Amino acid sequence: MSKRTEKTIVDIAEELKLSVSTVSRALNDNPNISARTKEKVKKMARKLGYRPNALAAGLRNNKSKTIGLIVPRISMFFPAAISTIIQNKLQEHGYNLIICQSNDSYEQEVALVNTLYSARVDGLVVSTTLYTTDFSHFDVFKDNHIPLVFFDRVPKDYNVKVIKGDDYLGGHTATSHLIGKGCRDIVHISGPLSCNLYLERVAGYKSALQQNRLPFKKSRVFYHELTRDNAWATCEKIFAQRPYPDGIFASNDTTAITIMQYCRRIGLRVPEDLKIVGYSNDPRTEIVTPPVTSVDQYPAMMGERVVAALIELITSKQTTTPRYSQEIIPIQLIARESTASAVPAGKKK
Structure with missing residues (x-):
């Protein structure tokens, strides 16, 4: 059985006898392209099974529009509730979310940090393992000025944004x-x-x-x-x-x-x-x-504040070494x- 060949905008352009640049602008809803041409291009894209290459686009724009999230265990109520809020709020800002769980393993957390950095995420949100006392594996994000926010389980003496319960x-x-x-x-x-x-x-x-x-x-x-x-x-x-x-x-x-x-x-x-x-x-x-x-612990409030802090870091395009800052979410019995x-x-x- 032959391997399926991915269709590109070049294939769409050849089918419609249009330039590659016109097809690209049509797929991205450029206002300079007529509605009729946009419809033709999108119809052909569906017919050919064309899939946008988000990674390639991210490399061109230096933005992946993707955020990484590391939690201890997605099966626990609190991390699960916050993960849902974070995903929903990030989508409102046009970002996708990659959710990873460390299973409370420090070694797994280190591996996930490296994997998400290699995936070129635009930011990282973390609730650490029970046993994380050395945070140096996160330096790759800090050193490259990639926004980094910790929540719930957080470091005490590491220059990052921290959002935690009281x-x-x-x-x-x-x-x-x-x-x-x-x-x-x-x-x-x-x-x-x-x-x-x-x-x-x-x-x-x-x-x-x-x-x-x-x-x-x-x-x-x-x-x-x-x-x-x-x-x-x-x-x-x-x-x-x-x-x-x-x-x-x-x-x-x-x-x-x-x-x-x-x-x-x-x-x-x-x-x-x-x-x-x-x-x-x-x-x-x-x-x-x-x-x-x-x-x-108000997980909804914490999740909303995590996203707000992350988006603020992304839009500010901070290029200096981050300082420790802490935000406390209230509790209620x-x-x-x-x-x-x-x-x-x-x-x-």
């Missing part, structure tokens, strides 16, 4: 909410401290305890990737012996929901015996029983039944 306030608010509901022995389940998110949420947790004159106990904080399996294993440690905690602040909703499942298994009542707060306001938190209190106050005896809900 994770310190999130940790403080979640813990204070549990304290306000009467909890005095609060466990915190955190991600690895190599990631900015969890450093700040732990700091917020500690601060809330301190402000309420409650002791910080190292034995009441657990650090690991926030998967269901890890959460289940941590529950086995927490509830292996008494006294049980009366509150748990989990740094993601997958962990919070897993804790509820574990409590159901061992006959512990939520919220009567244990109150739980999650993080991210994953839609699942509303449909489980009981619904889970969670911290909303969404209170649900997993932290509801106990109903006094003899009273109905």
Whole structure:
């Protein structure tokens, strides 16, 4: 079977007995070409199966009209929600999006950065892996003045534009909410401290305890990737012996929901015996029983601000070394039944 030959504007020109330049201008809706000629050219292009060569056009114009996006895992609620917003907003500005996932592998992240640079993207948006502490692989974008924006999981000491949630306030608010509901022995389940998110949420947790004159106990904080399996294993440690905690602040909703499942298994009542707060306001938190209190990170707002910052960098055509700048997206605690106050005896809900 013979290999299919790609049709070019030269083929269209030969079929219509027009110049290549006329065909090119017609395909690009040049106002100097008549509507009748444009229609003839586009009709022939469809007939021949002509496909524009975006890469070649990008090389000529030094613009690919494509943005690269690297997220840890597209299966997680927060990155998935932001990716959708970023794609939709970029399309409004005439840009396409290439979405890549690092799977929380530093080596994979490095490879993806090099691949997207080779693909001549006009900008790069990144939420880093849990373990990224060396950001030198992004230097190729900075050195060549290609716009670079980090969001959510971000560097602290790297001269780039950063857009992140208020994770310190999130940790403080979640813990204070549990304290306000009467909890005095609060466990915190955190991600690895190599990631900015969890450093700040732990700091917020500690601060809330301190402000309420409650002791910080190292034995009441657990650090690991926030998967269901890890959460289940941590529950086995927490509830292996008494006294049980009366509150748990989990740094993601997958962990919070897993804790509820574990409590159901061992006959512990939520919220009567244990109150739980999650993080991210994953839609699942509303449909489980009981619904889970969670911290909303406003992914739509963050996604919109990421695109706004990127477009600003692209249009400004900055040729100097970028400086560190940070934008903080607010958080809001969404209170649900997993932290509801106990109903006094003899009273109905």
